[in-house]
Amino acid sequence: MDGYRAVVPGKILYRGGICLRKLSRGLMVVAALGVLLGGGAWADRRHFSSPHVVVRGTVTGVYAAPEEGAEMVTQVITGEKLVVRKRSGNWLQVEVPDGYTGWVCARDILPYRHGKGPLDGVTHKVLVTAPVAGVAAGAGGPAVMQVTMGSELGLLGVGKGWYQVKLPGGQGWLGADAGRVLPVGAGPPRGTxxxxxxxxxxxxxxxxxxxxxxxxxxxxxxxxxxxxxxxxxxxxxxxxxxxxxxxxxxxxxxxxxxxxxxxxxxxxxxxxxxxxxxxxxxxxxxxxxxxxxxxxxxxxxxxxxxxxxxxx
CATH class of the missing domain: 3.90.1720.10 (endopeptidase domain like (from Nostoc punctiforme))
Structure with a gap:
């Protein structure tokens, strides 16, 4: 299925067979579905003139080296903006929001284009507060992508029990009980x-x-x-x-x-x-x-x- 990446226990499968990565048993992700992300072409080396990229799927590993078997040092989640330092083959060295520098597979991210990011052009965002939540292609529809706690998605509209949200390269619908609305640029209020x-x-x-x-x-x-x-x-x-x-x-x-x-x-x-x-x-x-x-x-x-x- 073009534009699709599935992670199942013990393996990740990528179209084209590059950046293959074995993960710990029990980690299951569905990410980068073309129906949500506009069915765009997979990222390739021609697209990375921008110094920034964004995470396109549910969760992406950040590795110590641009090679199979490298240690995963941290992860990044849907919509996070990364600073590109350099490239090696199908891998990009990036600086991530938690302060780490490491390597991500180019097929897990999208080039950031000014005005096209998930928080660009909107006044409010949805902070995902559910551990894992499904995003649907339409309000009330079945989930076709997952997002995880801490993801920030631009708010495009509000329906009965749903938020219409902006995703990297597309949009979808998130249940209102899965997140909270905040102004863009504001962090969540300090919890008790x-x-x-x-x-x-x-x-x-x-x-x-x-x-x-x-x-x-x-x-x-x-x-x-x-x-x-x-x-x-x-x-x-x-x-x-x-x-x-x-x-x-x-x-x-x-x-x-x-x-x-x-x-x-x-x-x-x-x-x-x-x-x-x-x-x-x-x-x-x-x-x-x-x-x-x-x-x-x-x-x-x-x-x-x-x-x-x-x-x-």
Whole structure:
């Protein structure tokens, strides 16, 4: 099917057979459907004179090197704008919004053209707040694409229970319960501790994926990064960076919503969100997003302390 990319457990299939990538079991994405994205031609080397590109599908891996088998260091999601640094074959080295520099497959992105981005030419946007939401080709129709929490889509119109949204290269319809409307240029309002806990618990059961940042598969710091992002708090991407951020206040007795940190193979190698009453929620490499206790011997022996970014 032209203009289609499917990710199924264990594989990604691309038309033309380039940028083939094996992903962790359980990661499932449907992305870049031609019916939504205008059926445009796949990106090729002729299109990348622009210094910026946008993510065309649901989620795209960012890799440490432009080659098969390279480590996935993070992910980018629908509509995110990336800065192009250089090209190597079918790969682009990009700087991504979470601060990483890495390599993306050219077929996963579209050239950014001024005025044509998903937030260009509109006054308001929809911030996706559901872990994963379907986008339909028409209001009330079946989902033909997925978007994930944190994606920002231009608002084109409002129907009964639906938002008409602007996508990279096209448009679609998103259920109104899957997002919130904000002015373009404004971030989400700063969430309360209760808001952060409610967002975090939406991820329970999500599988662990190294470098993941979405409810299709996530790692520990990608989890805290995403939960805080949609609650108006910008974190750095990695656990050690979050631990050392100057905005972070060291606290002896964490409150619900604060971050708790642990040692491991690195001095700071794991992070979760404190729930209260000795429990925390985190993306475990063995079990995905789960709840554990701080007094569990494994975590008690590795506990480094808590940091608070919450002022209320």
């Amino acid at each position: 501790r209760a808001d952060i806990l409610a967002t975090a618990q939406k991820f329970l059961g999500v599988p662990y994926v190294w470098g993941g940042t979405t409810a299709l598969g996530i790692d520990c710091s990608g989890f805290t990064y995403r939960v805080y992002q949609v609650n108006g708090i910008k974190l750095l991407r990695d656990a050690d960076q979050q631990f050392a951020m100057p905005e972070a206040r060291a606290v002896d007795d964490p409150l619900p919503g604060d971050l708790v940190f642990f040692s491991g193979r690195e001095p700071v190698s794991h992070v979760g969100i404190y729930l209260g009453e000795g429990e925390f929620i985190h993306a475990s490499s063995g079990r995905g997003v789960v709840i554990n206790r701080l007094d569990d011997p494994y975590y008690r022996d590795r506990y480094l302390g808590a940091r608070s970014f919450i002022t209320s």
